[in-house]
Amino acid sequence: MLGFSSNQEVEKLKAALESALAEKEKISAELSELKADPRAVSGEVHIFQSIVDASTEAILITDLDGNIIYVNPTWERVTGYSLIDIKGKNPRLLRSSKTPQLAYKKMWDSLKNGESLTTEEIINRRKDGTEYETNLSVFPIKSKGGEILFYGSLHQDITLRKESDRVRGEFVSLVSHQLNTPLSVINWYAQMLLSGRVGELNHKQIQYLNEIGYSIKRVINLVNALLNVSRVEMGTFSINPEPVSLAGIAEGVLGELAGKLMEKKLKLEKRYDETLVSINADSKIVWIVFQNLLSNAIKYTPEGGSISLSIIKDGENALIKVTDTGYGIPEDQKSQIFTKMFRADNVKSNEIEGNGLGLYIVKATLEAAGGKIWFESVGGHGSPSREATDERGTAFYVTIPLTGMKPRAGTKVIATTAEL
Amino acid sequence: MAKILIVEDETPLRAALVDTLLNEGFEVLEAKDGEEGLTAALSQKPDMILLDLLMPKMSGIKVMEKLRADPLGKKVPIVVLTNQIPDDKVMADVIKYEPAYYLVKATLNLNEVVAKIRATLGR
Known part of the structure; x- marks a missing residue:
């Protein structure tokens, strides 16, 4: 049997209980709200929510069965799917035939082991069927106790970067190709003059033509070096x-x-x-x-x-x-x-x-x-x-x-x- | 005197080769694109062909393919002249048709071309 020393204390306890109940109701209201619209949250969660929503990385969260429970606006923009479209579905709907199945399997395996994994240059398929290249990181989201609660993934559309690499490579190759003909012309005609066939050259003339020849070689070497840099950087x-x-x-x-x-x-x-x-x-x-x-x-x-x-x-x-x-x-x-x-x-x-x-x-x-x-x-x-x-x-x-x-x-x- | 066919679309480069080879006493034929080159190669029966790769109408690779498929062009020695270090795929194509030499234009020494032509003809 509990004994109360005064009415005042009873009142205090009652107030505490009411406030705890109110808090509980608020949480369950928030939870049900979260189920209806996962983006409608408040309080501390809101700060992180804002960051995630503003992120330029595409973010996706699934439950332990791999069903999508959340994606951020960048994810929606990159893939063309809206959260409403794909909630509850499996992210495999993004898979393209160009990425080996093994790459996906490795990601799920490491998630199940509670490990993160970054895979480079995955090709995914958008809602409209077009493809994009991405570096994909997957990671488990754990409770403080270390229990895995959700799976998360981060990805960037690197199609544009790849495209600009390709354009740069093509540019270098075009420039070097276009330089080759005029360089050959200068080189050959300097040689023809040097041969003395079209007229004797004096010492100075020979010296000047040799300077021209030397400079042409420098340009040719530079062009070849630039081609090599482009081949190294493009990995071709x-x-x-x-x-x-x-x-x-x-x-x-x-x-x-x-x-x-x-x-x-x-x-x-x-x-x-x-x-x-x-x-x-x-x-x-x-x-x-x-x-x-x-x-x-x-x-x-x-x-x-x-x-x-x-x-x-x-x-x-x-x-x-x-x-x-x-x-x-x-x-x-x-x-x-x-x-x-x-x-x-x-x-x-x-x-x-x-x-x-x-x-x-x-x-x-x-x-x-x-x-x-x-x-x-x-x-x-x-x-x-x-x-x-x-x-x-x-x-x-x-x-x-x-x-x-x-x-x-x-x-x-x-x-x-x-x-x- | 040996008859050399020069197939090169860039006029100043073709002119330089013509000039150099005439001076060396060769008989010289010229063609300004791949199609002309193939026709000349089959009708004029040159002793040797200097062949550019990247040309309008018909590429040098295609010219070699057609020549090697024709009894008249099967054996004619070819010296390939090209603009740049070729990629693996182009090189594999070139080697298939067994040219005598493969020379990169920009770094070319004209005396060397003459020496290579003489060496090939002397074989």
């Missing part, structure tokens, strides 16, 4: 491994660079591991690796310096090492060396030409093929100062797995460029 380049001799390709590149080596009176040391006869690699990628590393070493090493090239076995990999006694890479710019269009301050101030695309292309293609590239450098402006020249310079390292490069299907090959 192929990797075709076949048995090649790394030393053989290196010798081919060195042959093209022989004139430059002589001109700058550079010492060259070579070391080839004779047991490394051949490796499965894409010869074009190997060519641009040697071409970039060796021509950079030559370009960035002052007259009388030395360069070394070694190709050896190192554990599971073929290891290529190219060193120089050049200007070095400034400490504060080391992190940018593989970025597009980057050129270190000290080489710009030394008026050494380059388009800043070479190492970017080399790294991207090598890594896609299962290889690696890195470097060590001392003596660049901004590094601890070193007096002795032999302590200055850069070493680039490249590895290619002895098991070979990873093949890759693609519509384009990597373009190799002419030596200037």
